Amino acid sequence: MCCVSGQEFNLSFNLERHKDTGTMEKPWKCGDCWKGFSYSSELEMHRRSHTGERPFTCSTCGKGFTQSSSLLTHQYVHTEQTPFKCSECEKRFKSKKYLLRHQHIHSEEKPFTCSLCGKGFTATSNLQKHQRVHTDKRPFKCPDCGKCFKTSGEVTCHQRVHTDERPFRCSHCGTGFRRSSELTVHQRIHTGERPFTCSVCGKGFIQSYHLLKHQQIHSDMKPFKCFDCEQSFRSSNGLVMHQRIHTGERPFTCSVCGKGFTQSYNLLKHQQIHSDVKPFKCFACEHSFKSSEFTRERDCSPVPSGNGFTDLQLVLKHQRLHEHLQGLDSAVFAAVNQIQY
Structure with missing residues (x-):
């Protein structure tokens, strides 16, 4: 070199x-x-x-x-020939060019520096790819839909959307992925690996993105502001969900009754109405409910069980019955004590 x-x-x-x-x-x-x-x-x-x-x-x-x-x-x-061997880790390569590029990993030398942001790279090709970040040039076009990309690798990955090709398979569950990076992240579900750790509370995360989102909890910064009411949020997702209050947008629709919701979580809760599953049981009488919130209304503890109520008003009415009976028991007990003394 x-x-x-x-x-x-x-x-x-x-x-x-x-x-x-x-x-x-x-x-x-x-x-x-x-x-x-x-x-x-x-x-x-x-x-x-x-x-x-x-x-x-x-x-x-x-x-x-x-x-x-x-x-x-x-x-x-x-x-299958890989005649060029690294003296540090014995990894082999098909060309001297790739070997020299690899050896920068061991030296941590990054001689190719971006003149705009100062980021260093081990190879000129990586620097050239990076420099497209600072421009709007997207010279690689998808032949199927015409969408343009900054690198040929991005086009290759994108084309799998059209072919539904998923060449990267999980050895644990067989799930396929379009990118090797997606497979790496997925496998952490099976291994339990959480390489991204919060320096404040020690909580671990599978992806760096999740760690960055979590770290906002430890700060008072709320950089995402609503233009309609000026309420601020810690994440862009929180702002997007909030703005649906102003726009009336309800992108999550029930396939059974057509009712719309602002969050996917609320849709999943709603869909329990259309099923006979009632996994939450009242601790007092063993009646069951479709949502844990029903049992929490009056400090009931949710416990998995069988059949029960389907409507929130019936649940509340049911729990008031326990309170009423409990009140009668107390009155009777007080009257008996008065007679005895």
Whole structure:
């Protein structure tokens, strides 16, 4: 690798030749872009970027390349050979280019720095991808829907939406995912791993996003303000749900009766009305209810059970019956004591 430009080379000869270009004149000029080169062979290779010529073709897959060295590196893709081994961790690679890029992990060296935000990267390709964050350029288009993306990898992942391809499978439950990162997060459900820990209370989370949301609990900051009533919220989700009060939007609709709700949680609660499941039991008489809130109205403790009431008013009326009977028992007990004394 050149210590000045960071460019990587497979052969030491090419590296030395590259170093010479820093001091040599560049008499060979490209007629299309007027870029200068020290050697005619370099100009010839460069011209292929304008003409699209790729004279070196892979005999296995037909892919073309502008340089013979690029073809030789590519051909390792079709074999199991990984001749380049890392001296630190013994991980193997199909090209020296990938090995050199990998070795930055062990040194923590990030020589390629973004001039806009200062973030460092181990490879020029990663820096180039990152720099699109600071622009609106989205050069990669989905052929199915025309949506544009900043990287080719994002297009590949997006296209699985159209094909419903889920190549990343969980070894525990068989659930498929479109991205390997989604599988990694999902597997933490099975392993119990919670790598993101709150520094204030020690609570662990599966995703960094969940930790960031949680940390707002420990602060008084409420940066999300409603424009209608100026009420503030700790999260954007809280603001979105609140704004439905002003707009009347009820995006969660019951498929049985068509009633709409502002939150999915309220829809799930409502749907119990249309079923015969009554998992919450009154501690006093063992009658059962469809919601734990029914039993909590008068400090009842919810306990899983069988049949019972279906309406909140009936529940309240039922619980007042317990209070009334309890009052009669107290009156009778007081009267008996008065007679005895």
